[in-house]
Amino acid sequence: MTISDAAFESRLKESAAATQTMLLTLLSDAVLPDELARPERLMAAMRHGSLNGGKRLRPFLVRESALLLGGDDDAALRVGTALECLHCYSLIHDDLPAMDDDDTRRGQPTVHKAFDYATAILAGDSLLTYAFDIIAAPETQLPDRAKTELVLALARAAGAGGMAGGQALDLAAETSPPDEAGIRMLQAMKTGALIRFGCEAGAIIAGASAHDRQTLRLFGQKIGLAFQLADDLLDLTADAATMGKATGKDAARGKGTLVGLHGIDWAEKHLDELTAEAVELLAPYGEKAMMLQATARFVANRQN
């Protein structure tokens, strides 16, 4: 049994709205009680870099994974919002002139454009730091054991062996293109690690067994790969459609992708396989897993 696209999308939208509300609360000026201690411009930059829409896929993964295994949804929403803060920090820093040098994101000026370079660096730093604050805060009602595991897993997903490391490997790839194993590792780190954490976090929040946690981790790994593959395909086909050429932005910049290596047909087939594997992993959970299985399909088939 599967869920309808409309039902899935309405649930995803509902969750994005809940995340937005939580972000608004957590990033309001009132969180810093001392008026003197409020760096207004910095907080405005943190809001600018995190409140601007998006599907909020990562918080959704945390909540649905927690729900599957019986975890508390209030805690999952807070942990999901922490993950979103961390994701937004990575976007702010990626957009900086020294990195991807992007002027706009989702139709809005990037943080360094809307504010300034220094403020964008600090806004990213602060959102990264805030992610750990939110998890450890008393308002996140979880056992200390779970908080410690969440902090450790998130730090590993985000640090030199995870997202930031993947970003560094990506910089290096511009001058010396990696082979297939290198591309897979780079992508698993750069985009995969946070998505995998999102799924694993739900298991930690639920205090799940090692087996359940490992299953969710594997599920996250599969959809993380699928997410990147779909991204590479979109990059290629969107460019082909709008720019009349067969190579996309990443390929043009000399970055290897699996699509570039194996072609579109292979990539579409591989994407279907990954999705089937991800769906199959959750089969033992029966109907309860429908929403996460629909998420796997959504990640592979999304058009933006």
Next chain:
Amino acid sequence: MTISDAAFESRLKESAAATQTMLLTLLSDAVLPDELARPERLMAAMRHGSLNGGKRLRPFLVRESALLLGGDDDAALRVGTALECLHCYSLIHDDLPAMDDDDTRRGQPTVHKAFDYATAILAGDSLLTYAFDIIAAPETQLPDRAKTELVLALARAAGAGGMAGGQALDLAAETSPPDEAGIRMLQAMKTGALIRFGCEAGAIIAGASAHDRQTLRLFGQKIGLAFQLADDLLDLTADAATMGKATGKDAARGKGTLVGLHGIDWAEKHLDELTAEAVELLAPYGEKAMMLQATARFVANRQN
């Protein structure tokens, strides 16, 4: 009874060496087990930005505070090293062209000079993230309750309401100089927060009473203020001596300091008062507090 300068300095040096050894271990390539997943250049930049000497005052504060209250020294050294990683991240980002634009630090090229701008941003991000990793890791043998408290206290000391916020207020101060209350708040956040955390961390590691923790927190607050005041005095007197003018770099850049506001005589007197208050706070602990009391004097009287 007080401790001799020589005994204090030898202990501080010994602790700096232990911190250096721990940093070398924690930042060795071997911490990332998968060879494919090693962003070598990023890790080299993280080492460049953290292994270059320094007094390692913050880890020393964590260890001595823990020792005073009966906390485990192995755990204190790890937490102190985490704090040092976070401190080094702040130096790397502060040195960036968009911030203070410094080419050298302690006689070495800064990270963005020795590597590149993007790598320096990522090295800072990764050291910040790693600080939370180190605290939460199983190798840091502390109860989960203590780890959660450490993560929360460190995130608050480092984030928008702490160090990063102070840095943002400092940027704003260049165009609209704050009044005395504003200067005090800015400094308490920018430099004070991590020093205060160092002292409080020792109390958390020791599982100390709320009263002991509050005392150490206050002690940290006093010496954090003293640290900044001594810094401002050094800035002024070093410049006066070497550059033949009475205003230092910060003053020249339009940043208000308490020394600039009240003069050198007032500042030296206030520094003595702060030191006396800090020493007095620990008087109830008797001889056990000698090392921390010597640290308060050292912070006020250091010549670099």
